[in-house]
Amino acid sequence: METKSEKIEALTSSECGIEFTLSIMGGKWKPLILWFLAKKGVKRYGEIRKFIPTVTNKMLSQQLKELTNDKLIYRKDYKVIPPKVEYSITEKGKTLMPMLDFMCSWGYEYKSQSK
Known part of the structure; x- marks a missing residue:
């Protein structure tokens, strides 16, 4: 019987x-x-825009929309004036955190070793 690793x-x-x-x-x-x-x-x-200052408004809006459509983040639209919208990560999005934490750690270590 084949193991998961072999498959x-x-x-x-x-x-x-x-x-x-x-x-x-x-x-x-x-x-x-x-x-x-x-x-x-x-x-x-x-707040997201401040965290990623090099992203354009157009690209950030597009990426947020795609992540929302893929159900990795949730967009809550308050029906108020002025408009208020909040974003949060979904349970499905949280499943990516081990990989993202690893990428963050790996990049930090690699960058500090490259200096």
């Missing part, structure tokens, strides 16, 4: 799940948005 090693590139995972949460900004919301809780658009 994974036998997968093709399209079967292994990395490609699919990257299509959902890959890119430059999505992992940062997810990590920030998981660590800091419910945040408004401006």
Whole structure:
């Protein structure tokens, strides 16, 4: 009987799940948005924008919309004037945290060793 490890090693590139995972949460900004919301809780658009100052408004809006559509974050729209919108990570989004924490630690260590 094949073990889980042996089954994974036998997968093709399209079967292994990395490609699919990257299509959902890959890119430059999505992992940062997810990590920030998981660590800091419910945040408004401006707070996310301050955390990632190099992202454009258009790109941030697009990434937030895609993460919402993929059910990795939740968008709460208050029916008030002026408009108020808050974002939070969903339970599905939280399942990515071990990977995001590892990426954060690895990047921090690698960057400090490269100096």
